Amino acid sequence: MTEPLLQVRELKTHFPVRGGLLGRVRGTVKAVDGVGFEVRRGETLGLVGESGCGKSTLGRTLLRLVEPTAGSIRFEGRELTGLSQRELRPLRRRMQLVFQDPYASLNPRMTVRDILGEPFAIHGLERGREREAKVAELLDLMGLPRDALGRYPSEFSGGQRQRIGIARAIALRPDLVVADEPISALDVSIQAQIVNLLVDLQRELGLTYIFIAHDLKIVEYVSTRVAVMYLGRIVELADAADLYRKPRHPYTQALLSAVPVPDPERKRTRIILQGDVPSPLAPPPGCPFHPRCPYAMERCRRETPPLYALGNGHTAACFLVEDEARKVTPAGPDAGAPQSVGG
Structure with a gap:
């Protein structure tokens, strides 16, 4: 076992x-x-x-x-x-965490590109185009459009924000x-x-x-x-x-x-x-x-x-x-x- x-x-x-x-x-x-x-x-x-x-x-x-x-x-x-x-x-x-509140857990001053790219930056993984490709792949997994990359959390519904939070957790x-x-x-x-x-x-x-x-x-x-x-x-x-x-x-x-x-x-x-x-x-x-x-x-x-x-x-x-x-x-x-x- x-x-x-x-x-x-x-x-x-x-x-x-x-x-x-x-x-x-x-x-x-x-x-x-x-x-x-x-x-x-x-x-x-x-x-x-x-x-x-x-x-x-x-x-x-x-x-x-x-x-x-x-x-x-x-x-x-x-x-x-x-x-x-x-x-x-x-x-x-x-080991990652998905937070309860998608309104409070996402930085309102960061775009989706920055939010999803942050885990890679913190751990020194993927740069430039490779990071951009990984972030775009995460959006596809979440069922979110690619044009979401340049938008801010306030522009999304609660369900979409939670998808972004989940994407960050599994990045x-x-x-x-x-x-x-x-x-x-x-x-x-x-x-x-x-x-x-x-x-x-x-x-x-x-x-x-x-x-x-x-x-x-x-x-x-x-x-x-x-x-x-x-x-x-x-x-x-x-x-x-x-x-x-x-x-x-x-x-x-x-x-x-x-x-x-x-x-x-x-x-x-x-x-x-x-x-x-x-x-x-x-x-x-x-x-x-x-x-x-x-x-x-x-x-x-x-x-x-x-x-x-x-x-x-x-x-x-x-x-x-x-x-x-x-x-x-x-x-x-x-x-x-x-x-x-x-x-």
Whole structure:
């Protein structure tokens, strides 16, 4: 079996909160708190969860745009967390980000020619006519006209701007692309076009995606596997088909119950969660989901559940699946032993 393209272990990203005249640390926001997973080359890992769960922070931490507090990020077996910015530069071209907002992510003072030529200039690749040819090729891939080269971002629609942002991300043919809610700022009529463009580019260029979104139907369409985040942790991870067919974690079940069903004859029981997501500045003890969970037990208030292995790569951080995990794990001295919280 080939080595995963990306391996993450016990990754944490904490932000100190300062206050008072002396700026002393008054608390810590645990935006990402012990996350672990692997991404295989050519697949799409969907990352879902409510706003504020840490999805975007995790995506930026993986690319070292936000510095991790602890943990391991390995890209093709090479540890990234200890590298200096200078040592990271050669790897930057192989890991890119598609931003959420196409209006804010493009420099309004640069033409499309300059925006798409900038990655080549930064990394000292292609000059003159060769760079011009590469930029024109990117426009063709995006379905944009060649006369767009001399125009500014303000002259394009939201969907066209996002195509320019995607073109910039894939300009150097990266191996890994983190797409941070790439369609949430777009009109519904344009979202499907951008999603299909990303799928086509993956097939044509062999890209690997981490696709961050809150639209569960879109995530189901594009993803090979799906990770569900809650309050800085992954609470369930599985193949997309398995997770949507039989979610194990109560939080995942609640999220999926809110997805509209296109068949009027098919009824789905909606699970309404009580209360709001707790603050990452003061997470609850025990299972972070227990204040809103309809199945919470006394144990949930005291202990933090690990990610239990349920077979076929399906894991869930919930004590309700502990017995199922024991049946899956072969008998032996470690029978029923869960995976670490970091995955």
